[in-house]
Amino acid sequence: MKLRAFALSLTLFAPVAAPADETPAHAQLQAMSQANRSLEYSGRFLYQFGGEVSTMEVNHAVFDGREYQRLTHLDGRLVEVLRRGDEVICIHSDRTLTRMQKEQGGPMLLAQRLADDVPAQYNILVDGDGRVAGRNTTRVRVAPLDTHRYGYRLWLDNESRLLLKSEVVDGSGVALERVEFVSIDLAPGLTLADFEVPETVRESALQPLPTGHAASSMRVEADWLPTGFDAADQDWRSGDGKRKPVAAQGYSDGLAAFTVFVEPLEEGAVEEGVSRLGPTVAVSRRLTAPSGAYLITLVGEVPQSTAERVIQGISVRDARH
Structure with missing residues (x-):
């Protein structure tokens, strides 16, 4: 359980930098980054990590130029990861909180990391289409050029450009981690109250x-x-x-x-x-x-x-x- 929780903390937010040589695949990643950072949305997704599967909920909005996001575990112990601007905290089931660095925060981090200038050790290409949560998508593949890192498969919503599904894959193409939306609302009407910290929470x-x-x-x-x-x-x-x-x-x-x-x-x-x-x-x-x-x-x-x-x-x- 500790390893799984730590993995979640390793896998939310990073600065976006335009790649030097933009290809159609790079353009897809840039559009995805902009959508994931700027759009208001609410949804539920399955998070498969090894042999375990969790159901999670995400709420995301921007108020006065500041990004807000709340990730909530819907099964097992109640754990939430909350971002309000530059502040990122993890709220644990015992009602303690731990302050986190901006680059930490949960399985939604991948959308931001992939929008940076992708390292030279990876090859990016558009790899077909698909359908996720009832929506048409474009599939993008990020393939490593050596054996020291994993690859990624991404499904981007054709309408909003949001990342609706992602997989971390090993050298044989086997998915080791999967994030997949099962429902998505692009006009949920969120307010600041949806991103408040519970009053009973105490500092770790x-x-x-x-x-x-x-x-x-x-x-x-x-x-x-x-x-x-x-x-x-x-x-x-x-x-x-x-x-x-x-x-x-x-x-x-x-x-x-x-x-x-x-x-x-x-x-x-x-x-x-x-x-x-x-x-x-x-x-x-x-x-x-x-x-x-x-x-x-x-x-x-x-x-x-x-x-x-x-x-x-x-x-x-x-x-x-």
């Missing part, structure tokens, strides 16, 4: 480390990354005083992404291993460095072989020395 204990904290001097580095992947800013988080700070170092090629978490360890055994759910893999390894022992965990949407090669080259150092 997980907070950024204060400036100058000793743990924040630790730096996570990768000896090897797949071509096109770059490191984002490192993030350190602390818990309620009982939990040691955890470092989170993100990497992305502009489309695929993974995060390396580093947690200091006490003496004793530590659980190592690999788990997979849909396209998301989690690999954990113990690392002994001059500054101490750590549990290194890589979580992200990359093939297992790629994740294991990256984690073998992860090192931790003290930036003060």
